[in-house]
Amino acid sequence: MTSPVRVALLGCGTVGSDVVRLLHEQSADLAARIGAPLEIAGIAVRRVGRDRGDLPVDPALFTTDPLGLIKRDDVDIVVEVVGGIEPARGWLVEALRAGKSVVTANKALLAEDGATLHDAAAEGGADLYYEASVAGAIPLLRPLRESLHGDRINRVTGIVNGTTNFILSAMDATGAGFAEALEEATELGYAEADPTADVEGFDAAAKAAILASLAFHTRVTAADVHREGITEVTAADVASAKAMGCTIKLLCIAARNTDPAGRESVSVRVHPAMIPLTHPLASVGDAFNAVFVEAEAAGQLMFYGRGAGGAPTASAVLGDVVAVARNRLAGVHAASESAYADLAVRPMGEALTRYHISLDVADRPGVLEAVAGVFARHEVSIATVRQGPAGGGPAGRGEDAELVIVTHVAPDAALAATVRALRGLEIVRSVTSVLRVEGGA
Template sequence: MRLALLGCGTVGSEVVRLLHTQAADLAARIGAPLEIAGIAVRRVGRDRGDLPVDPALFTTDPLGLIKRDDVDVVVEVVGGIEPARSWLVEALRAGKSVVTANKALLAEDGAALHDAAAEGGADLYYEASVAGAIPLLRPLRESLHGDRINRVTGIVNGTTNFILSAMDATGAGFAEALDEATELGYAEADPTADVEGFDAAAKAAILASLAFHTRVTAADVHREGITEVTVADMASAKAMGCTIKLLCIAARGTDAAGRETVSVRVHPAMIPLTHPLASVGDAFNAVFVEAEAAGQLMFYGRGAGGAPTASAVLGDVVAVARNRLAGAYAASESAYADLAVRPMGEALTRYHISLDVVDRPGVLQAVAGVFARHDVSIATVRQGPAGGGPAGRGEDADLVIVTHVAPDAALAATVRELRGLDIVRSVASVLRVEGGA
């Protein structure tokens, strides 16, 4: 069984090493040995240390490698949209199975890959695209195929989880925690994809597509990052018995006409310390699945890194290689439900709102009136002097309000009106609250 490997960076190098060190076991599991037919890279002459591979296997012609008759499986760990999309479509249409870790491509145009796989009668596997080595996508795709999944909530980005965990544990600000994450190698030199939620949004789209049998793209996902989370937010969360996590949330629901829909969003949120995801710290990932028959399931582990990701890649390689030897292939995709994606404004959420207000009689009543006008029910109110200073001096005061569940559009409209009140000096922060009553 011969493989074409596209990319030989952090993940690709680990794939090569595991193919070498576990060659006998892999051959026994598959029923035939795995061999590397070629490795497509940008620069053939680059020093790759003690990588156990014949230098003659390297090529700068990925398309030529893919088209070779002796290639059975194409493994793509390059990333990006193009030219990866063109390469994989070419391979799948030619009947060659594909294993990819390319979350961005799957989230933007997974439909093109699935259609090409169906056309060519080939396998498309992508366990490594979400949550690294955690066995997650195959349980959604196969093990839970006889069940009905209602909600998927996850921490799927290790960089942001490390930053928020550090802020919670040490009281550090966002910039300081990001610097630490960069020094330890958890954050890229340009951390935008992580801290602004793009990475998590791509993974949320893939999870929603599998869970709800519906094609969901990254463009369908409401996305917010963590750059606005403050030390004060962390302190307020602790006072409520909560912590703050960047969550991806995909859930079933119904629209105003009673039709079934899905909601897919990524944003920071407060969750109670009693929630299973609250204890997920450092750069770990975890996904909490709620299904009708199976109940609540938790998947936890390292969500990134060369070796964990390579482990997931090779798991897929074993599966597709065994299928090829048996003359079979798995169903490309299950998108029969074709549910509409609900706009963020219709999603049901709770808000935690911190206001800096004028400290005088009638302020609380005026603020409560704004919530009432938008049909948003207040769950709790906490009031104190601005900045936590001494009370009774006629200065500004802090109001911290937590709402009951309401449509996100109503909550957003409430915040907009609050910003326009002359008694509100500023809306210091707005965070959603998840996982509680």
């Protein structure tokens, strides 16, 4: 074997600790796969003296100077599992421009400013790998970047946040409300003490941007992604979905669009949606992730597995480390970012969607006609209407009724305008629920 490939590790929290353990436990196998042993050159942390249990590493390797570690001549690969935008961006740019390959799990940075990292990698002739940034251990980004590079991807639909999937699955299984399901997720360790990034869709939006960038050869940032969380999803919404033969999932949807003139664009969005129980993503429960890819030649593909956690994420990190170490020994680096298509990102208002709308209305003649007229004026076609007593109570009691309307596909802006107009009708007591419908239900 040749001289060791030396790795600088930035961060030693949950993921970083598992990276260290896997490097130690699988050292012989990793060396055989690479053709050279992997060695940890140093580990940058906030506090050197912190108790890290029985972590199999020499305490002398810890440092509080990440930039100094990166600049060392004996460092070949930089692995970043700290997260956040700064100072991580500065560290990685420094490494890449110096020709040192980078492996990162930093979805927030890649989604906000991946262009700077890719440019630095091209400038330094270094590899930038980030399989662990989306869907944990699921091998997803490399198939998009390499295996499907000869195909044309038209749509990517995914469940990419385990916390929200656990919450929605619990609501579906037990009939619990959002607050109860979130409390259970927190007790079981699926939700952070501050779950905002998950439940408001920020985490999924960052991942959606990365997926869209790879799938459509276009630079897409988190700011380009329409984002809605799950905090407004109610037990009544879940029950209504069940009545339609559907379930509710927080979906990231990235789609290629072609207008009548042949001009292509992409739309990227994250929001809760009803999907039919027959859809492959409907059966993805608990904290699992899954991504459904539709390509012209390959057809429909689905990638499924655990999307978070220290060991799954560390597995993805080490897969990238093996790849970049082998490239380094061979004196090559992977193809740089593919953003040649440079497609425009369409605003959410132009995205074609379907709506499920629940209304509490006055129970008197002419109401359905008036409601249907609002949809007609906004050129939104109604697919189905279900009518019953308000609140699900017995028929013939009270002065209100419930209308549940599912639309055909229409521009999201037209659907949103329809909902606004419905709220202004005197006969509409309230618009109790608005959810999008995906997957052909």
